[in-house]
Amino acid sequence: MTTSKKTVKKRSRKKKAKKITFKQRLLAFIWSFFWKSSLVFIALMVIAGIYFDKKIERRLEGSTWTLPAQVYARPLLLQPHQSVTKQALISELRMLNYRPVRTVQSAGQFAVQGDRVEIYRRAFDFPQGIAVKEKVIVTFVYNRITSIKNSAGENLATFKLDPLLLARLHSDQIEDRLFVPFEKIPDLFIDTLLLMEDRNYYHHQGISPFAILRAFMVNFKAGYTVQGGSTLTQQLAKNLFLTQERSLWRKFQEAYIALLMDYKYSKDKLLEVYLNEVYLAQNGKTGVYGIGLASDFYFARPINELRIEQIALLVAIIKGPSYYNPRRNPDRALTRRDLVLRLMVENGLINSNDYKYAVADALRLSARSALNKRANPAFISFLHREMKQQLPSSVRKQSGLSIFTSIDPLAQQHAEFAVENGLEKVDKNSQKLLQGAMVVTDRKYAELRAIVSGRDVKFSGFNRALDANRPIGSLVKPAVYLTALEAGYELNSVLNDKQIVLKNSTGQRWQPKNYDRKFRGEVTLEEALYKSLNVPTVNLGMQVGLSNVINTLHKLGVKEKIKAYPSLILGSVSLSPFQVAQMYQPITMQGRYRTLQMIRAITSIEGELLYQRHDRTEQRFSPQAVKKLTDTLHKVATEGTARSLRWRNKGQVFAGKTGTTNNLKDSWFVGFNAREVVTTWVGRDDNNSAKLTGSSGALVLFSTYMKQKK
Structure with a gap:
């Protein structure tokens, strides 16, 4: 073979080799790109997986959400021989959204047959433990429970319904x-x-x-x-x-x-x-x-x-x-x-x-405001204040708290109606300038039962029940008379009811007068109180000493500093309706003092008890002296300044005290029966005259509230 032919063959093989090498390189490149990209993709997937996994863990491990606190009313406790009307029980069940049926078959239902109410209670986790679902029959005679029997026919000493959910507390950031x-x-x-x-x-x-x-x-x-x-x-x-x-x-x-x-x-x-x-x-x-x-x-x-x-x-x-x-x-x-x-x-x-x-069946939806109808800004405001006083911040911020309060949903409903309806009755000019507030407390336990802060009961602005400090007028007089009774005075002790003139340290003259501008010469201590006579009260206050009266006010629960002016005997001291309610609590509790509170207990989302009320009751006044005082306050409602209650609320028995301030600016009444103490104020936000006495203003609201309790 010649040299030229060999050279041609070599070149041909080189060209073929070059072609094969190019294909291989291309395939190698593709394969390299594929597995490298795959590795990168896998790495990215792993990184993304780790990232997503951490997000999932943070969200789903433990508490998934920051849940709002659940605020509950007091549960209705039923006992044989208890004075409760059948209608009151039915109203409570309807408020709890128990369904009326002919035959009770499942939890959340009730049936009424004559004088019997059959209830299938829902299960509920109370701070004291779980109350299981249970069916009972409650029997009434007139307005009293005669027996409570379970499905086995056994008599029960007590039976507690599940409490009403009043509100959920959540910030704008919490769903x-x-x-x-x-x-x-x-x-x-x-x-x-x-x-x-x-x-x-x-x-x-x-x-x-x-x-x-x-x-x-x-x-x-x-x-x-x-x-x-x-x-x-x-x-x-x-x-x-x-x-x-x-x-x-x-x-x-x-x-x-x-x-x-x-x-x-x-x-x-x-x-x-x-x-x-x-x-x-x-x-x-x-x-x-x-x-x-x-x-x-x-x-x-x-x-x-x-x-x-x-x-x-x-x-x-x-x-x-x-x-x-x-x-x-x-x-x-x-x-x-x-x-x-x-x-x-x-x-x-x-x-x-x-x-x-x-x-x-039709859609049958609840009212549009179903989630909002129970909340009342007045008690929510008080709840926040009490939580701040009683609980550390770390507890308040926990997710899903259950807050058990003393609020009575029926009492709250009645109080809201009483303020709205009562103000309509006493607002003579029909200009809706009058405002009112009401605080209802329990005599036995010193607990808040209801609170209303204004004419618009759902308005969340200024809380008059807590923050409207107004002169209390004659509401201060029981403190003066309690001071005297503690010092040894008797109800038949004689007081002067004659014109007097007092001078203060600057030489200014003060000449107190009775509301009717009359003087009676001499009156008993009892008559001076139930008729709310000013002059004998001033004489008595000066006799027992202003410092002693101030000390009594502090023992009753008034925390504000009070100056020793003679005018304080007639109520120049300014308090809010809630402070007045606290002041009257020891008078209605046989002289025992206990701070008015609303929170009974708080549990965590896991059911752990975080707080329970445990403050003690302190005996601050003689029970004998307090009994004489409350007997006289009962006379206020039968013969004295609140005697209109005899015809306004026939058949009901009360004690109480009216309060009227200068120029009829503020109308007050504190009344109580065997169970509740009701403090009521009526006035104007602009501090102009309400043109109402305690008996023509605040007493009407009290009467309206108590009529609903029959």
């Missing part, structure tokens, strides 16, 4: 929520939810590829999004961690987080979180999250007491809380609810008979 643990969610609710939203929930790993593919095909054919492929786990991932943005990146994050959550937590745990997180309504500025609060918002009852049609409606709303809002779009919501009911019967969740009755 309103009522947490429901998984075990308390009705099975029918869960089965219906999964039927409508995610039938394979317990069989997929957080995402459903088939559902995603099906949704893609439907949306592709329609040309726009008509169906979603998200599982409940993906919806939860979006609700907890992501925005509502529609993008592939957001969908990727949603799916990835769903896979991680499904791997780390049980299906029941995730379902519990979902049902307590899902948005279901808007209540003013506050969103309604979770089925527990939504059940209260739409139906005013706990989730475990919902009827079939109510469960169907709540599940229907989950699909679109705005679109299927039953208050704004009732027809649309009803159609969706009926669809849910039809699928429930077709899939064997309910029988045909249940379906027939459920689908025939």
